[in-house]
Amino acid sequence: MTSEELDPETASIIVVGCGVFGLSTILELTKKGYKNVIGLDVNPVPSPRSAATDYNKMLRTEYANLMYARLSVEALESWEKDPLYQPFYKKCGRLVLSPYTEANKARIIYDKIGAENVKKLGVNQRIIELRSSEEIAKLIPAFKHNNLPNPLIARYNIDSALGVSGESLVAVYRESARRGAKFVFGEGGHVVKVEEGKVTAKNGHVYHADKIIVTSGANTPALVNLEDIVTAIGHFVSHVQLTNEEYEKYKDMPIFFSSEFGYFFPPDPKDHVIKIGHAFADARNSVKNPFNRDQITSIPEYVHDAPTIVKDATKRLMNLAMPDLANNPVVNCTIAWTSLSYDESFVIDYAPRSKSIVLCTGDSAHGYKFLPNIGKYIVQRLDGTLDQEHAIAWRYRHPVWGTRAVSERTQRDVYDVKNLRRWIKGTKLSPKI
Numbered sequence: 001m002t003s004e005e006l007d008p009e010t011a012s013i014i015v016v017g018c019g020v021f022g023l024s025t026i027l028e029l030t031k032k033g034y035k036n037v038i039g040l041d042v043n044p045v046p047s048p049r050s051a052a053t054d055y056n057k058m059l060r061t062e063y064a065n066l067m068y069a070r071l072s073v074e075a076l077e078s079w080e081k082d083p084l085y086q087p088f089y090k091k092c093g094r095l096v097l098s099p100y101t102e103a104n105k106a107r108i109i110y111d112k113i114g115a116e117n118v119k120k121l122g123v124n125q126r127i128i129e130l131r132s133s134e135e136i137a138k139l140i141p142a143f144k145h146n147n148l149p150n151p152l153i154a155r156y157n158i159d160s161a162l163g164v165s166g167e168s169l170v171a172v173y174r175e176s177a178r179r180g181a182k183f184v185f186g187e188g189g190h191v192v193k194v195e196e197g198k199v200t201a202k203n204g205h206v207y208h209a210d211k212i213i214v215t216s217g218a219n220t221p222a223l224v225n226l227e228d229i230v231t232a233i234g235h236f237v238s239h240v241q242l243t244n245e246e247y248e249k250y251k252d253m254p255i256f257f258s259s260e261f262g263y264f265f266p267p268d269p270k271d272h273v274i275k276i277g278h279a280f281a282d283a284r285n286s287v288k289n290p291f292n293r294d295q296i297t298s299i300p301e302y303v304h305d306a307p308t309i310v311k312d313a314t315k316r317l318m319n320l321a322m323p324d325l326a327n328n329p330v331v332n333c334t335i336a337w338t339s340l341s342y343d344e345s346f347v348i349d350y351a352p353r354s355k356s357i358v359l360c361t362g363d364s365a366h367g368y369k370f371l372p373n374i375g376k377y378i379v380q381r382l383d384g385t386l387d388q389e390h391a392i393a394w395r396y397r398h399p400v401w402g403t404r405a406v407s408e409r410t411q412r413d414v415y416d417v418k419n420l421r422r423w424i425k426g427t428k429l430s431p432k433i
Contacts, residue, residue, distance in 0.1 A: 008033040010035075011034065011036065012210050013034055013036065013212075014039075015037065015040065015215055017216035018039045018041040018047065019217050020050070021363065021367065021374060023045065023172040024172065026181050027176045027179070027181075028378070037182065044185045045169050049219070051337065051338050055270070056162050056268070058162060059076065059160070059369045061076055067390070068345075076369075078373060079163065084171060084172070087171070090164060094156075094157045094160035094255040095256050096156075096257045097154050111155070115127070125157055128155070128156040129154070130156060143256075145322075163368060163371070165368055169371075187202045188203050189201065194224055197209065197210075211382060213382065214351075214360065215378075217337070217339050218232035219232070221289070222300075225292065227295075228295075228342075232338075234336065235365065236277075236310045236335060237332075238334075239273040240276065246328075252266070254266070260279055261279060274325070278310065284415070285418070286416050310330075311333055341364055344362075345362065345393055346367070346393075347394060348378055351396070358382055360378050
């Protein structure tokens with residue numbers, strides 16, 4: 001059966017992984033009339049293995065790549081107007097610092113082109129340029145006592161927003177179930193093998209399907225041989241605990257983003273914690289490729305220790321941006337796993353030599369904002385109607401090392417999680433990512 005011959009009434013489709021890509025795809029399949037759709041995942045939505053399990057994700061539209069800028073603007077319209085997504089769209093503003101070091105100057109060019117692309121696409125956002133830490137302190141109360149080094153260049157986007165990520169995933173899951181999609185969680189949804197036309201779960205159950213869509217994020221290299229096109233990358237994450245009084249004081253703060261220092265979000269209204277993403281290093285879990293023992297790849301390890309350097313980095317960042325909170329408790333230091341493609345562009349394509357397996361991976365930590373619309377393009381690739389621009393950009397491709405031009409991640413240190421246990425004293429943390 002070819003993709004063009006798929007009958008929505010009879011074709012069976014399995015979606016492996018119920019994170020952003022998976023849920024967006026399942027919902028789109030139900031909208032297209034597909035009746036036999038099953039979503040499989042080891043955990044109920046929102047899975048603690050998903051990088052989108054918690055409160056905050058940036059909903060930026062600034063991309064130097066015009067295709068992604070258009071995609072993000074399209075998604076933004078749904079975040080702002082669609083009743084399904086609107087409750088989880090929180091306009092809070094975002095302060096973006098330009099890099100200081102020469103090694104990261106490319107980020108300045110990226111931000112400039114990204115802002116120009118947004119204007120080209122008709123999105124008018126209020127942006128204030130700031131040139132000193134004093135100007136930041138006067139404009140944004142949360143950063144009144146900042147110790148940011150001068151001189152600096154910063155852009156304060158008043159109209160930037162965040163997504164309430166975990167709750168938005170639950171909403172899409174419920175809507176998909178209401179439309180008839182089936183879900184299996186636990187050992188019956190814990191996929192351990194993907195083969196042509198079938199998947200095997202941890203409990204031994206075998207599911208047969210006309211099409212299998214693998215949306216397993218960072219864990220995809222454990223299920224499908226991705227060779228060297230995608231790897232699992234770990235992002236160090238920590239949280240600063242606020243008191244009830246501090247939460248009231250800082251609840252309306254903007255997102256803070258620096259490609260060198262790190263980034264953080266307004267506090268979670270439930271737990272009163274500020275989530276911090278660190279930029280000083282990335283993590284890998286280097287193992288032998290299960291499909292080729294002569295190759296080394298990275299596959300997530302979801303139970304791990306967090307190094308003390310994460311707590312130290314948290315205090316340094318808080319001392320720079322919000323010194324009033326520099327001595328607050330640092331909690332839940334962990335690693336959030338995402339799938340990284342060499343050029344940070346998605347891979348949405350049939351697996352090599354396969355007629356039934358569609359790979360959807362390489363989100364490279366910027367996929368969440370496309371929850372409202374990425375499923376539409378995945379289904380178009382499934383049925384053979386994806387336009388040429390996206391099909392070429394998202395094809396299954398190998399790195400062209402001579403022309404590789406990745407972001408500031410190439411400047412970061414890389415730690416292997418097997419070494420983290422040497423650095424930390426205390427007990428393991430739960431794998432909440």
